[in-house]
Amino acid sequence: MNRSARSSADLVVAADTVHTLDPQHPHAQAVAIVGGTVAAVGSRADVRGWCGAGTEVVDLGAATLTPGLVDGHVHPVMGLDMTAGTDLSGVRTLDGLVAALRDAAAGLERGGWLRGWGLDPNAFAGAPITAAPLVRAVGEDVPVLLDLFDAHSALASPAALRLAGVGGPRPFASGASVVCDADGRPTGHLLELEAIALVKDAAPVDDPASRRQRLRDLLRRMAAVGITAGNAMDFEGDSHDLVRALEEDGELPVRWRFAPFVMPGATRADLDRVVEQQRLHGRRWQVEGAKFMIDGTVDGGTAWLAEADTHGESTRPFWPDPEEYVHAVRHLAAQGVPTVTHAIGDAGIRYVLRALAGAPTRTGVPHRVEHLETMPSDLVPLFRRLDVTASMQPTHCTHYTRADHGDNWSQRLGPERAGRAFRTRDLREAGARLALGSDWPIAPFDPRAVMADARLRRTAGHPQEEPVLPGQALTARMALEGYTTHAAAAAGLADRAGMLRAGFRADVTAFALDPLTADPDEFAEAPVLLTVVDGAVAHRAGEALAVS
Structure with missing residues (x-):
């Protein structure tokens, strides 16, 4: 850009490579920041002219700067509950x-209660998911509650x-259920949020101070891997109290946009409450949107498929009367609330797109559909045609499915539907806006691995794995855009975020390797050297995370 900042910069960050993602000036070597705004972008030769007595200059040498990364879909507060107890994500067998x-x-x-999370149903090797291994492990008298990896199902012991x-x-008002045997006795398997809440509400809860500390630590760890902002798909329970309390203690290390849940059975008063919540905000957080689930x-x-899965299941929507979903979405949209809908099955995705075809967009923030796991080809072009954001999580594919269809997900769908899965490349080729994210705690939040997996269609660092539908691989630039320019456009911020350009938000991520040229397996492990949020350093490599 080669222009001088209008006043002395507060912070200047320089590196050999700066991918601005600004099509007018794609490359640079330095970024000047005043307050929370990029003041100038240029070369190292420009740096001296930007500096005053109070300017901090950080020259990272052979590093690469990009616009700050944005996680498109994450559950920071719900995740505190969903990650209680023992991490079971590495369990592969019932003996394990x-x-x-x-x-x-x-x-x-x-x-005391025994809690665990992240359990993959593939550990049951196709057998019914019951509490039998829980009883085998600890007996009949210990209350056990395990969250399965998808966060839409859980396993409870008889005592719990x-x-x-x-x-x-x-x-239930929704499609939730307490799974029972032929005699009407619960098996321990709980499907969907209302059923899980029956047992979770009976379990002990963390005290508020502990929850604040856990959330603060989570946000710091996110900043340490380059995340500068996130789309929080929850604003339930104590969310408001938590973020306000953290902001009273200092700045949040990550920006947040929260979307409160709208559940089946929602009344007009419930919808009006969501509209009212849109007024809530802090210095680095705001409520903007409403979160739905169609399946x-x-x-x-419990997905909504056009035809039953191989178990004879997944034929019903999460909303028993889906027309009520349509009414709720269109009512909120008419009030200027952008909507976000979880839709995984082909019938669910089709229904949501039909609903959004009649939903206004009054704030410049487009409506979104999340996950999009199995989708027929005729739906792909509708995302661009309807100006609906596709929001996807590449590690859902690479962590939980296999190319040989030997996993539970693929076997339930069968080869045809599993063969039209996680169509990230098709959506981009069709001109769709594609935001990428992690869905933490369903999968790890590290964006380096997510971007690598999006390119590899297998788990980064595991070259022995066969890629899952490799034709759906994104290019390196597409993967980076999913965390930057497309993420900004998905939030209605394309004119002030997602690029390193004068006048834009001063959110910056610095990598030791170049995300556009590095081998993806290597990039997934590359150090994050610096994370800047709102013009302030939120993470610097080599500095220990303070714990208060």
Whole structure:
């Protein structure tokens, strides 16, 4: 750009390579920041002219700067509950589950609950998901509650069910269910949020100070891997209290846009409350949007498919009367609230796109559809035609499915539907706006690995894995755009974020390797040298994270 800042910069960051993603001036070597805004972009020769007595200059040498990375879909507050207890994401067999639970129970106080998270249903090797391994591990009297990896299902021990007063099936406003055997006795498998809440509400909760500390630590760890902002798909429970309390103590290390849930059975008063919540904001957070779910998950048998899965399941929407979903979406859209809808199955995606075809966009923030796991070809061009953002998580594909279709997800769908899955490249080729993210805690939030997996269609660092539908691989630039320019456009911020350009937000991520030229397996491990949020350093390599 080769222009001088209008006043002395507060911060100047320089590096051998700066990918501005600004099509007018794509390359640079230095960025000057005043307050929370990029004041100038240019060469190292320009730096002296930008500096005053108080300017901090950070020259990172052979590093690469990009616009700050934005996670398109994450659950920072719900994730505090969904990651309670023992991490079971590495469990691959039922024997491994029993061993992990026995180890975790060794330090359990008498009467305490055993919690765990991240359990992959593939550990059951196609057998019914029941509490039998929980009883085998710790007996009948220990309350155990495990969140499965998809966060749409859980597994509760007999003791946990007793304490929650769950002795049989229950009616729900949504498509949730307490799975029962032929005699009406709960198996321990709980499907969808309302059913899970029956037991979760009976379990002990963290004290507020502990939750604040856990959230603060989470945000610092996100900043340390280059995340500068995130789209939070929740604003439930104590979310408001937590973010306000953290901001009273200092600046949030990551910007947040929150979208409160709208559940089946929502009344006009519930919708009006969501509209009112749009006024809530802080220095680095705001409520903007509303989160819906039209279906559940393929692994849990609660997705909405045009034809049943191989278990005879996944034929119903999450909203028992989906027309109520249409009414709620269009009502909020008419009030200027952008909507976000979880849609995984082909019938669910089709229904949501039809609903959004009649939904206004009054704020410049487009409506979004999340996940899009199995989708027929005729729906792909509709995203551009309807100006609807496709929001996807590449690691859902690479972590939980296999190229040989030997995984639970693929086997439930069958080869045809599993063969039209996670169509990131097709969406980009069709001109769709594609925001990328992690869906933490469903998958890790590190964007380096997410971008690498988007290119590889397998897990980064595991070259022995066969890529899943490699024709859907993104280019390196597409992957970076999914965290920058497309993420900004998805939030209605294309005129002030997502690029390193004078007048834009001063959010910057610095990598030791170039995300556009480095081998993706190597890039997934490349150090993040600096993260700048709103013009302030949120992470600097080599500095220990302060714990207060």
